[in-house]
Amino acid sequence: MPDAMPELEEMLFELGEVASHPRRMLRQYLAAGKKVVGCMPVYTPEELAHAGGMTPMGLWGGQVTPSLAGKYNPVFTCSIMRSCLEYGMSGVYDGLGCVMMPMLCDTFRGMSAGWRAGVKAIPLVPFIHPQNRTDPGAPAFLTEEYRVVRALLEKHMHCEITDEALEKSIEVYNAHSAAMRSFASAANEHLDVITPAIRHHVFKSALFMPKEEHAARVLAIVRELRKRPTHVWKGKKVILTGITAEPEALLNVLAENGVAVTGDDLAQESRQYRTPIPEGGSPMERLPMERLARQWFDRRGCSMAHETRAARGRMLTDMAKETGADGIVVCLMRFCDVEEYDYPMIAAEAEKAGLHCLCLDIDQSTRDNGQSRTKIQSFVEMGM
Numbered sequence: 001m002p003d004a005m006p007e008l009e010e011m012l013f014e015l016g017e018v019a020s021h022p023r024r025m026l027r028q029y030l031a032a033g034k035k036v037v038g039c040m041p042v043y044t045p046e047e048l049a050h051a052g053g054m055t056p057m058g059l060w061g062g063q064v065t066p067s068l069a070g071k072y073n074p075v076f077t078c079s080i081m082r083s084c085l086e087y088g089m090s091g092v093y094d095g096l097g098c099v100m101m102p103m104l105c106d107t108f109r110g111m112s113a114g115w116r117a118g119v120k121a122i123p124l125v126p127f128i129h130p131q132n133r134t135d136p137g138a139p140a141f142l143t144e145e146y147r148v149v150r151a152l153l154e155k156h157m158h159c160e161i162t163d164e165a166l167e168k169s170i171e172v173y174n175a176h177s178a179a180m181r182s183f184a185s186a187a188n189e190h191l192d193v194i195t196p197a198i199r200h201h202v203f204k205s206a207l208f209m210p211k212e213e214h215a216a217r218v219l220a221i222v223r224e225l226r227k228r229p230t231h232v233w234k235g236k237k238v239i240l241t242g243i244t245a246e247p248e249a250l251l252n253v254l255a256e257n258g259v260a261v262t263g264d265d266l267a268q269e270s271r272q273y274r275t276p277i278p279e280g281g282s283p284m285e286r287l288p289m290e291r292l293a294r295q296w297f298d299r300r301g302c303s304m305a306h307e308t309r310a311a312r313g314r315m316l317t318d319m320a321k322e323t324g325a326d327g328i329v330v331c332l333m334r335f336c337d338v339e340e341y342d343y344p345m346i347a348a349e350a351e352k353a354g355l356h357c358l359c360l361d362i363d364q365s366t367r368d369n370g371q372s373r374t375k376i377q378s379f380v381e382m383g384m
């Protein structure tokens, strides 16, 4: 760490290190004797692992050109799943006790088979979110799925997950989500300090740290930000939507062109934190497993959770209006069907609201951001 950094910058730097070095974090946890569970994106009930005393770590792939994963994942698979399988097959994820995997889209169905065949040393804990969220039997179905997840975690990780511990973990996760929402709000008053990449680091580091520790750091950052005078941002502002806005070089291109991020709907970032785990009304709904399952039914504006397609576009235009954003940047993961289906509706809603909409092609493995750089420059030069 550079010498004599102010406290705020020091904390942001530390989270940047965590976000950039998940493998280092994994090694640290294993050296400390912790049991680590991999959590595939997104909406994996990490709370169960947390309640069993384990350390959950998000698996979001990375910038690698897959060579082994091609045996099971065709080239037209999204880069997240290809890089996750590559890391699993090449030993990068060695040390994980097991991997929890939701079946949120068709890609996961092939991925689960590929994982079982290619990564035999790390057991898989798969589960399904019901796609018809209006069916009266759907909450009971998901609760049952989570019970199976709990039993498999207990078996593979040799632990016990009690309802009492799960209740405490739910409070930890709800508090963490609230901390992330506070950060997103405070960041908008300090866009000179919270650049697009730094904002991303704060969100991404949450995937690799125990949530209570991460929440404490984030709240300390929020306190430090609030001590500073509000900064009036003179450049352009955008909302990001999509699965991820990686590789990070893309965010640096935004910053180089004077564009700040004032909100996001990225699956890797705010999408995870905007829906609290509900309290529940009836005595049955107040049971922790039921509460955990019911969170899925409260999620809105997500490509993986079926609802009226216009809802996401309206959510984004509202977010843009609230934060004074000039446009919406759709970070469209290549070969992600569910996101591709949503894009025309988002673009139409943006146009209706008088907002500019830019679509960037996202492929985690690419090192050449030339096309995105040109698109962003044109977007800014044309006044957005």
Ligand code: SF4
Binding pocket: 078, 080, 081, 104, 105, 106, 107, 108, 243, 304, 333, 335, 336, 337, 338, 339
């Ligand atoms: S939702 Fe999209 S990005 Fe996520 S696994 Fe499916 S295809 Fe890949």
